[in-house]
Amino acid sequence: MDGLKRTHDCYSLTETSLNQEVVLMGWVLRRRDHGGLIFIDLRDRKGITQVVFAPEVHDESHQKAHSLRSEYVIAVKGIVRRRPEGMENPKIKTGMIEVACRDLRILNTSKTPAFSLDEEGEISENLRLKYRYLDLRRPHMVEGIILRHRVCQTMRSYLNSRDFLEIETPVLTRSTPEGARDYLVPSRVSPGCFYALPQSPQLYKQILMVSGLERYYQIVKCFRDEDLRADRQPEFTQLDMEMSFIDEDDIIDLIEGLLCLLFKETLGKAIRAPFQKLTFQEAMDRFGTDRPDTRFGLELCDISDIAAVCGLKVFQEVVSANGVVKAINAKGMGDFSRKDLDDLTGFATGLGAKGLAWIKIKEGGSWQSPVAKFFSEEEKTAIRQRLDAAPGDILFFGADRKSAVCRVLGELRMELARRRNLVPKGEFGFTWITEFPLMEYDEDEARFVSLHHPFTAPMNEDLEMLSSEPANVRSRAYDLVLNGIEIGGGSIRIHQASVQEAVFRALSISENEAGDKFGFLLEALEYGAPPHGGIAFGLDRLVMLMAGKDTIRDVMAFPKTHKAQCLLTNAPANVSMAQLAELYLKPDWKKVPK
RNA sequence: GGGGUCGUAGUUCAGUUGGUUAGAACGCUGGCCUGUCACGCCAGAGGUCGCGAGUUCGAGUCUCGUCGACCCCGCCA
Numbered sequence: 048m049d050g051l052k053r054t055h056d057c058y059s060l061t062e063t064s065l066n067q068e069v070v071l072m073g074w075v076l077r078r079r080d081h082g083g084l085i086f087i088d089l090r091d092r093k094g095i096t097q098v099v100f101a102p103e104v105h106d107e108s109h110q111k112a113h114s115l116r117s118e119y120v121i122a123v124k125g126i127v128r129r130r131p132e133g134m135e136n137p138k139i140k141t142g143m144i145e146v147a148c149r150d151l152r153i154l155n156t157s158k159t160p161a162f163s164l165d166e167e168g169e170i171s172e173n174l175r176l177k178y179r180y181l182d183l184r185r186p187h188m189v190e191g192i193i194l195r196h197r198v199c200q201t202m203r204s205y206l207n208s209r210d211f212l213e214i215e216t217p218v219l220t221r222s223t224p225e226g227a228r229d230y231l232v233p234s235r236v237s238p239g240c241f242y243a244l245p246q247s248p249q250l251y252k253q254i255l256m257v258s259g260l261e262r263y264y265q266i267v268k269c270f271r272d273e274d275l276r277a278d279r280q281p282e283f284t285q286l287d288m289e290m291s292f293i294d295e296d297d298i299i300d301l302i303e304g305l306l307c308l309l310f311k312e313t314l315g316k317a318i319r320a321p322f323q324k325l326t327f328q329e330a331m332d333r334f335g336t337d338r339p340d341t342r343f344g345l346e347l348c349d350i351s352d353i354a355a356v357c358g359l360k361v362f363q364e365v366v367s368a369n370g371v372v373k374a375i376n377a378k379g380m381g382d383f384s385r386k387d388l389d390d391l392t393g394f395a396t397g398l399g400a401k402g403l404a405w406i407k408i409k410e411g412g413s414w415q416s417p418v419a420k421f422f423s424e425e426e427k428t429a430i431r432q433r434l435d436a437a438p439g440d441i442l443f444f445g446a447d448r449k450s451a452v453c454r455v456l457g458e459l460r461m462e463l464a465r466r467r468n469l470v471p472k473g474e475f476g477f478t479w480i481t482e483f484p485l486m487e488y489d490e491d492e493a494r495f496v497s498l499h500h501p502f503t504a505p506m507n508e509d510l511e512m513l514s515s516e517p518a519n520v521r522s523r524a525y526d527l528v529l530n531g532i533e534i535g536g537g538s539i540r541i542h543q544a545s546v547q548e549a550v551f552r553a554l555s556i557s558e559n560e561a562g563d564k565f566g567f568l569l570e571a572l573e574y575g576a577p578p579h580g581g582i583a584f585g586l587d588r589l590v591m592l593m594a595g596k597d598t599i600r601d602v603m604a605f606p607k608t609h610k611a612q613c614l615l616t617n618a619p620a621n622v623s624m625a626q627l628a629e630l631y632l633k634p635d636w637k638k639v640p641k
Numbered sequence: 642g643g644g645g646u647c648g649u650a651g652u653u654c655a656g657u658u659g660g661u662u663a664g665a666a667c668g669c670u671g672g673c674c675u676g677u678c679a680c681g682c683c684a685g686a687g688g689u690c691g692c693g694a695g696u697u698c699g700a701g702u703c704u705c706g707u708c709g710a711c712c713c714c715g716c717c718a
Contacts, residue, residue, distance in 0.1 A: 077678075084675035097678070117668090136678055159669065162652055165679070168667085170652070173710050226718040246718080273717040397644080398714080486718095500718045598711095609711065 058094030097145040108151040118157035124150035176614035191602040211262040216251035227271035233630040244270035252289040256579040264288040277598040289581030322477035335457025340531030342476040343469040358421035365446040372446040376434040400455040404444040485522040494555040503538040537582025544572040
């Protein structure tokens, strides 16, 4: 660096350094060239400091500064001085001072960036991903990266202080049935065989418990080859943990302590523990989803019993076919226009609803509704009481199979909240969801599949139903939901081989297959496996919510596009025939792109 | 696999019913400017309207296809 040593950063320089000679190094954010006097906003990771080039201070630097352009990398030696009266800039932290340059070194030039690194304006994500190194220079991106770092640091120190061991598990592992599609890695030394990248270190961490290590954690990459979403990337990071000799309450206490600390340390925000707890059943009944945003009301209400006997045929038929009729009272939203209601109906039918019945409650309690005539006065009274309906309210109804009603009304609830700004910004609503069903019937596969994963322990009191009525067995699983987004999930595991075998049976996983795919786990359980359980957190999602971002891409340094491509490196890419041959792979050239 | 939004200058966008030479702001280049901080003023350069067909006398605009980004459903134990 031409013999200069950096003495300060562009954030921490204050009036305490007045008249001192300092050396700053960073990037040229903006140049304001007045001809006789030149100002540079110098940016580094920490912040911005104004540098002044004046001929009377140092003529040569002033001359040289004319050639500075955006994103040139420079070193500046100069004197810290107070800005003239009235020239302070309260918008930046170093706004009281400036550095009068006595020596300017251009460490590197830069092509004009494809987009402005100033904070204003949205830039297409294409460009941001292609020039990720430029995007990451922008302060709000740096903030996300730093927040993520601090979250990880806090997690580590919290768990370290509670006797956890950080242990790495393999990335090259074996493909197991159930769950997401695996990313596969061909083996060179075992022709025709493949490793799989882990969807989670689930089996390894259980084996660590059998190993007697008692408390494990790891901040670890996981891989799932499924379609992407704003909160889903093919590779993502989990805080993964597992503990022996604990039950649900121990984990919940530990995690609540962790989150309180995280929010306090990184955001300076106090959150209240214990968090709200809902059983899966309650969550579905009241919010229509197993990941409810509990920061506002608009809860769902079952009126199947009233609907069963009312004059509206579709309601009757749905109930007699074992479906349900549920309603939302949208308090005070009776001013929705005809167009609003058409939009909302379109929203509902887009989710698979056949329609969306509604009732406006007018002054005096009369009903304005296309379906009003099908209800007797008695039924109207019953509905009004059940839903606590008052003039100015509008009621929305869903009638269908239970799962469909929950999906439609659950989403409608969110939509209503968005339209009326009921979702409090900056507030964090944590909810535990417990007592999940252990398994559910999969029509396509014609068998029961795990809701969580096959190693989740059934609730003791439901154990005997495992063979008789598997759909009604509840599990010892728990999810943590934050603002309607699942940020963590875990369970108490099965630690007895006999129970594990019974669960495999209920899942129609044959003894042969279980032995082949999970034999090592079954065998391990027979060597003194302690009771254990754990949880995993989606680090990306947690940091996204803490940072107030809408996508996890904004808190990942190098995310992939919707098509799982990296626009920076252009991965995935073709490989040579020689590489393929070495792996005993034969490409179908018809499907090879380009 | 399905539904939707978008694609025009380096960037963000406008572009009327299909009609002359496709515009603006910012950025960029050159010039002027000693207190700016989104500096200002003057001048200038910059376009495969994503790509390919089609309709038409004529397509940025209409039709079909295709590519890409994003959002959602399916999928994600």
